[in-house]
Structures are given as C-alpha cells and as structure tokens.
Amino acid sequence: MSELLLDVKDVVVEYPIKGFRKAPFKALKGVSLDIRAGETVGLVGESGSGKTTLGRAVLGLAPVTGGSILYKGADIAHLGRRERRALSSEIQVVFQDPYTSLNPSLTIEQILVEPLTVKNIAAKEASRRVLSLLDQVGLPQSAADRLPREFSGGQRQRIAIARALALEPRLIVCDEPVSALDLSTQARVMDLFKEIQERTGVAYLFVSHDLAVVRNLSHRVAVMYHGEIVEWGDGDQVTARPEHPYTQRLFLAAPVPDPVRQEQRRADRERLLAEQGQQAGAL
Ligand SMILES: Nc1ncnc2c1ncn2[C@@H]1O[C@H](COP(=O)(O)OP(=O)(O)OP(=O)(O)O)[C@@H](O)[C@H]1O
Numbered sequence: 001m002s003e004l005l006l007d008v009k010d011v012v013v014e015y016p017i018k019g020f021r022k023a024p025f026k027a028l029k030g031v032s033l034d035i036r037a038g039e040t041v042g043l044v045g046e047s048g049s050g051k052t053t054l055g056r057a058v059l060g061l062a063p064v065t066g067g068s069i070l071y072k073g074a075d076i077a078h079l080g081r082r083e084r085r086a087l088s089s090e091i092q093v094v095f096q097d098p099y100t101s102l103n104p105s106l107t108i109e110q111i112l113v114e115p116l117t118v119k120n121i122a123a124k125e126a127s128r129r130v131l132s133l134l135d136q137v138g139l140p141q142s143a144a145d146r147l148p149r150e151f152s153g154g155q156r157q158r159i160a161i162a163r164a165l166a167l168e169p170r171l172i173v174c175d176e177p178v179s180a181l182d183l184s185t186q187a188r189v190m191d192l193f194k195e196i197q198e199r200t201g202v203a204y205l206f207v208s209h210d211l212a213v214v215r216n217l218s219h220r221v222a223v224m225y226h227g228e229i230v231e232w233g234d235g236d237q238v239t240a241r242p243e244h245p246y247t248q249r250l251f252l253a254a255p256v257p258d259p260v261r262q263e264q265r266r267a268d269r270e271r272l273l274a275e276q277g278q279q280a281g282a283l
Pocket residue numbers: 015016025027045046047048049050051052053054209256258261264
C-alpha cells in the first residue's frame with residue numbers, strides 16, 4: 001500500500017460569530033479522512049456542508065479547534081508562517097476561479113517563477129522549468145511572455161495548475177477547480193489532472209459539489225453533510241451505490257452561490273499568494 005500522506009483525525013473547525021457572547025459556529029464537527037500518495041480523494045456535499053472548510057484547514061487557513069491534521073506524521077494544523085511557507089513545496093492548491101487567481105500584471109513566466117523562489121532556484125534553471133511546466137499542462141512555450149488576460153478560462157486554469165506543480169508537491173488541494181469552466185473545457189482539464197497524477201504520482205484532495213466530476217476522478221470519496229462525513233470509502237461504491245439517504249439525494253443537489261464565501265475565497269487566495277512571496281491577483 002502506498003505511503004500515508006495526510007491523516008485528518010476528528011477535526012473541529014469553529015468560526016467566530018460577531019456579537020456579544022455568541023457561540024462560535026461549528027463548521028466541522030469531528031471530521032476524519034486520510035489520503036495516500038498518488039491517490040485522489042473526492043470531497044462532495046451540498047453548499048455549506050463544510051468541504052471548502054476542510055480544504056482550508058489542510059492549508060492552514062481555517063481555525064482548527066480540535067483534532068489533528070497529520071502530514072507525513074507531523075501535525076500541520078497550527079503551523080507558523082515560516083513553516084507553512086516551507087510546506088508549500090509539499091502541499092499546493094488550485095482554486096475555483098481562474099479569472100481571479102492569477103496576477104493580471106505579471107507575465108505567465110513571472111507567475112510560474114514566483115513559487116520557485118521558495119527553493120532559491122537560479123534564474124536560468126527557473127526559466128528552463130517554466131518551459132517544462134507549460135509543456136506539462138499543454139500550453140505552448142510562447143505563452144511565457146504573455147499576460148493572463150490573453151488566455152481563456154480553461155487555459156488560465158492550466159496556468160494555475162502549472163503554478164501548483166512548480167514545486168513538485170505531493171498533494172494538491174483542488175477547490176472546485178473545474179466548476180467555473182464550460183462542460184467540454186471541464187472534461188479536458190479533468191483529463192489533465194489525471195494525466196499529471198499518472199506521470200508524477202501527486203495526490204489530490206478534490207473538492208466539488210458535482211458528483212459526476214468526483215466520480216470520474218476519485219479513488220475514494222467522502223460525502224459531507226452539515227460539517228460531518230456521512231459516507232466514506234471506495235469511489236465506485238459511494239457514487240454508484242450510495243448507502244446514506246443524503247448521498248442518494250445529493251445527485252439532485254444544485255450549487256447555491258454565497259457572496260460571503262466568495263469573499264472568503266478571495267481573501268484565502270490573497271493570503272496564500274502573499275505567504276508564498278507572490279503578489280495577489282486581480283482581486
Ligand atoms: N469565515 C466564516 N465565518 C463564519 N461561517 C463560515 C465561514 N466560512 C464558512 N462558514 C460557514 O461554514 C459552513 C461551511 O462552509 P464551506 O464553505 O466549508 O461549505 P462548502 O461545502 O464548501 O460550500 P460551497 O460548496 O457552497 O462552497 C457554512 O455554513 C458557511 O456559512
């Protein structure tokens with residue numbers, strides 16, 4: 001069996017609620033799952049069930065008040081800024097919206113070189129790696145000198161994936177990475193995720209409200225409901241023969257946009273990019 005990368009045990013996340021003596025809101029109520037090297041774990045659930053919060057907890061962005069998040073055996077739930085930055089060469093993220101996650105004033109080369117500064121890679125080697133990254137995500141070398149606005153949504157998501165791959169991470173948290181794309185572009189980007197995994201052995205925590213997307217990609221699937229995992233196991237089993245009534249109903253669920261959480265995602269992107277020594281994107 002492959003190496004255990006991430007071991008999430010009984011994690012509780014509580015968001016403070018504004019107002020005198022208001023009890024915090026428990027967004028995760030003791031969640032456990034694990035991810036092995038080279039594996040895709042799909043995380044599904046209706047809007048507000050806690051999927052993004054679990055991804056944020058793994059990235060060190062959510063207030064974890066209970067349980068532990070072990071990465072290769074070490075607890076990463078409460079790391080300081082410097083330790084988090086060091087961990088960025090192990091754990092990376094691809095966000096939902098390719099239109100706001102890339103800095104509009106940087107060329108694609110500059111965007112892809114930035115993460116490499118974590119490892120103090122020399123300029124010449126960095127430029128060579130940029131060309132290789134573009135190749136890996138199916139973009140031409142000529143993309144290096146261009147700006148994000150010159151690319152379509154699908155192409156921008158390829159650039160975001162290339163940026164996540166720059167440090168050769170072992171795990172990528174993918175938060176609804178195809179839901180802003182049209183259906184045919186979704187399929188191509190999902191193929192790219194698969195192909196990258198086969199080639200590099202990277203693992204994904206793949207957050208999506210869309211069971212079809214998760215079914216296509218995941219080895220194991222966790223279904224979230226009201227801050228808890230109600231079903232967890234083999235991807236085919238959970239998606240084709242769900243046991244929990246909620247999972248059965250989930251097939252019919254539609255996403256509900258929530259401006260508060262859109263704003264939170266924007267703030268997350270800004271903070272992570274800043275932590276990795278990058279400037280924020282078009283926010
Ligand atoms: N910063 C916050 N402060 C207070 N409550 C929050 C905060 N972020 C999320 N929540 C609440 O926590 C719960 C889980 O939110 P989360 O974003 O994790 O859900 P989700 O399953 O990812 O939903 P979606 O698919 O709509 O993004 C929701 O009830 C949400 O309103």
